[in-house]
Amino acid sequence: MAAATVKRNHPIRGAFYGVILGLGLALMAVGLKVVNLDSIMPIVLVVVGVIIGIVWGMAAPAKKAKGPAPLQTLDPEPADAALTSSFIGAGDAELVDDNGDSFEADNSHE
Amino acid sequence: MTGRRAPAGGLLAIVVMTFALVGFTPSAGAQSDDPCVENIPDQIPIQDLSDDPTVDGAGGTLPSVLDSDQVAQIFAQVYARLPDTDGNGFPNVPDDANGDPDFDELDRLLGDPGVRDLPPGEDLNVITENEDGEITIIATPELKVLADTQVRRSGCDPGLIAGSGSALSGPCMGVAWSYDADGEPLDQAADWSFVNAPVDMYGDGEGDFAFTSDNPYRVDANGFVIYTGVAGGLEPGSGPLDHDWFLQIKLFGTGAELDAGGDPNNSGENRNAGAVNLRDDLPGPAKINAVLGANGRMEANDGFRCVGSGFVDLQGGLDPTVPGVALVALAAIGLLFNARPALTWGGA
Numbered sequence: 336m337a338a339a340t341v342k343r344n345h346p347i348r349g350a351f352y353g354v355i356l357g358l359g360l361a362l363m364a365v366g367l368k369v370v371n372l373d374s375i376m377p378i379v380l381v382v383v384g385v386i387i388g389i390v391w392g393m394a395a396p397a398k399k400a401k402g403p404a405p406l407q408t409l410d411p412e413p414a415d416a417a418l419t420s421s422f423i424g425a426g427d428a429e430l431v432d433d434n435g436d437s438f439e440a441d442n443s444h445e
Numbered sequence: 446m447t448g449r450r451a452p453a454g455g456l457l458a459i460v461v462m463t464f465a466l467v468g469f470t471p472s473a474g475a476q477s478d479d480p481c482v483e484n485i486p487d488q489i490p491i492q493d494l495s496d497d498p499t500v501d502g503a504g505g506t507l508p509s510v511l512d513s514d515q516v517a518q519i520f521a522q523v524y525a526r527l528p529d530t531d532g533n534g535f536p537n538v539p540d541d542a543n544g545d546p547d548f549d550e551l552d553r554l555l556g557d558p559g560v561r562d563l564p565p566g567e568d569l570n571v572i573t574e575n576e577d578g579e580i581t582i583i584a585t586p587e588l589k590v591l592a593d594t595q596v597r598r599s600g601c602d603p604g605l606i607a608g609s610g611s612a613l614s615g616p617c618m619g620v621a622w623s624y625d626a627d628g629e630p631l632d633q634a635a636d637w638s639f640v641n642a643p644v645d646m647y648g649d650g651e652g653d654f655a656f657t658s659d660n661p662y663r664v665d666a667n668g669f670v671i672y673t674g675v676a677g678g679l680e681p682g683s684g685p686l687d688h689d690w691f692l693q694i695k696l697f698g699t700g701a702e703l704d705a706g707g708d709p710n711n712s713g714e715n716r717n718a719g720a721v722n723l724r725d726d727l728p729g730p731a732k733i734n735a736v737l738g739a740n741g742r743m744e745a746n747d748g749f750r751c752v753g754s755g756f757v758d759l760q761g762g763l764d765p766t767v768p769g770v771a772l773v774a775l776a777a778i779g780l781l782f783n784a785r786p787a788l789t790w791g792g793a
Contacts, residue, residue, distance in 0.1 A: 338790050338791075339790075339791070340788040340789060340790055340791070341788070341789050341790075341791040342786050342787070342788055343786060343787050343788075343789055344786045345783075345784045345785070345786060345787070348779070348783055348784040349780065349784040351779070351784075352775075352776045352779035352780045352783070352784050353776070353780075355772050355775055355776040355779065356772070356773060356776035356777070356780070358769075358772050359768075359769045359770065359771070359772030359773035359774075359775070359776055360769070360773060361769070362765040362766065362768055362769030362772065363765070363766050363769035363770060363773065364769075365733075365735045365736075365765050365769075366733075366734055366735070366764050366765035366766030366767075366769055367766055368734070368735065368736050368758065370736075371658055371735075371736045371737070371738055371756060372695075372696055372697070372735050372736065372737050372738065373694075373695030373696060373697070373698065373737065373738025373756075374697070374698065374738075375697050375698040377697060378697055384776070388776075388780060388784065391780050391784060391785070392780075392784045392785070392786065393786065394786075395780075395784075395785045395786060396785070396786075397785065397786040397787055397788050398785050398786070398787045398788065399788055400787075400788040400789055400790050401789075402790075404790055405790050
């Protein structure tokens with residue numbers, strides 16, 4: 336059975352970097368004297384940066400999944416059951432320890 | 446022979462004088478380019494100028510526009526102490542032993558005008574007489590020409606209130622010279638009219654309204670500003686009594702108070718001159734290259750009110766562009782490599 340990929344968005348990270356982007360743009364605009372410090376434009380630029388960051392974190396082209404697709408794994412619960420049943424199925428055989436003494440199979444671990 | 450040569454010499458003299466006075470006089474050419482300089486401002490009754498008494502200035506006895514003699518006499522009080530030997534319209538600043546601007550000496554000279562013993566003499570700007578301890582300062586014709594130009598520009602189209610956030614209305618008028626950290630001229634603005642906004646008197650924006658968002662007043666974060674002005678009236682003792690004032694800086698659309706004060710001014714002092722030492726008095730974190738907005742108001746008895754607002758271009762401090770570029774680069778890296786949606790293996 337082929338493995339599928341799931342897309343994970345990062346709006347929080349996007350907002351974080353958006354704040355940095357907006358602050359940077361605001362500082363550049365103030366330093367270049369494109370905007371005056373008395374206007375609300377620096378704040379607007381920060382807000383715009385946050386919006387850009389959130390949108391980017393949710394709608395930008397997604398990075399490819401890392402590594403090869405994982406192998407199909409069996410469900411561990413049925414596997415245990417199969418092993419258990421096969422182990423129990425071998426109950427007719429005599430179990431002996433290293434000294435050659437027989438003993439009862441202990442299935443309490445189940 | 447003599448009788449025939451005299452008319453030729455006289456003709457030559459007339460031709461030379463004509464060229465000198467008309468063709469090659471710089472001011473003649475400048476006047477033709479500047480209609481404000483050509484027109485003598487009209488005096489308009491103060492009551493016809495104030496459109497909005499809650500915003501505009503009011504009170505006092507100053508005329509709508511000062512005349513050249515009045516402005517020259519205000520100038521003379523500064524130039525008597527700080528003569529303009531360069532002829533660039535900027536008072537010379539005293540230097541210390543290292544050749545840097547001497548702010549202590551500047552404060553001493555301007556701190557309390559009128560009580561210093563000025564040496565008698567004459568320079569380009571003033572004639573100072575000291576007879577029997579009585580000091581008289583007289584503006585020279587050269588200084589009156591400078592004042593006349595400022596009056597014509599400042600009073601150009603009286604009643605026109607400038608846009609772009611610049612205003613200085615009311616019975617407060619004056620001039621401010623801005624210098625850089627080395628004491629070199631940086632900017633100059635003057636306001637000799639009741640209603641009009643200050644006018645740029647130096648540099649690229651000369652003749653335009655000063656303190657506007659498009660033409661802010663340039664100030665060096667490590668430089669200084671010399672100012673002089675008159676408030677209330679021209680007559681001695683006609684200054685604002687029991688006045689209160691405040692100065693705000695406008696940040697992100699709101700006002701933050703920078704300074705405030707007041708004084709009974711019982712003597713009715715109407716003139717003031719001084720220097721603002723930005724190098725020592727401006728806090729370090731505030732020394733950033735940016736255009737700042739500011740406004741202020743002074744109110745006193747008898748309906749006296751001066752209102753001003755404008756923009757200042759602060760230079761020579763920290764440039765926020767550099768950290769701005771660094772932050773944008775950091776954000777770009779983070780957005781590209783750490784905030785993009787990611788595909789992960791999972792599901793069937």
